Amino acid sequence: MDWNPAVIWLIVALLLGLAELTTGGLVLLALGAAAALTAALAGLGLSLPWQLLGMGVFSGVLVPLAVWIIRPRFSPRGVAYGTTGTGVEKGHTYRTLVRDFDGATGVKINGDFYRLRVADSDAKSGITELPPGTRVVFQTFDGTTAIVHLAHPAPDSRANHHTE
Structure with a gap:
């Protein structure tokens, strides 16, 4: 087997594609696609500086495309990734949990445990x-601590929606 630069870029592309299976953010997949396109540049005989420049340009185009345009199309409806702490949870009702290993009381917001x-x-x-x-109502974050107030005794239909 001939280990020319095109083959090396293809191996990098495959490794990045496989690594994407562990993240799901599509960033590594976009980088893998950029590496595959860079393999095409290497196959055309361009030198290493041009290959690296091509990788940078391809990455600069494909990563934002994957994150801002493609990823939202594959996300479940109603899930706003990267928004925990921006205020979208304010006013939602959650149920308190006690963490097993240290007995801390907190709430789970978007799948993450926060002390309260x-x-x-x-x-x-x-x-x-x-x-x-x-039942508590989320107000805001103070660092990584969720600031809450006790929910009213009346049933809240959102309580079951936001608890895990």
Whole structure:
């Protein structure tokens, strides 16, 4: 087998494509496609600096295309990736959970566990522990701590939608 630059770029493209299977963000797939296109440049006999320039240009075009245009088409409806902490969760009702390994009380928002603090309590020594299953309404984040307030006793149809 002849190890010319085109073959090496194709191997890089395949490895990036395989690595994409572990992420699902389509970034590595876009980089793999850029590497495959760069293999075509190497096959045409362009020198290494031109290959690297081509890889940069292809990556600069394909990565934003994959992230901003293609990925949203494959995302489930109603899921806004990258928005946790931007305020879209404000006012949603969640149920508290207790984490197994350290007993911390928190809520799961978009699949991630966040410790909580009740908003009406003192910031330094505020209430951070609630019984599991307590309904709380998310207000904002303070770093990685979810600031919540207790939900009204009336049933909330969103409570089951946002809990896991």
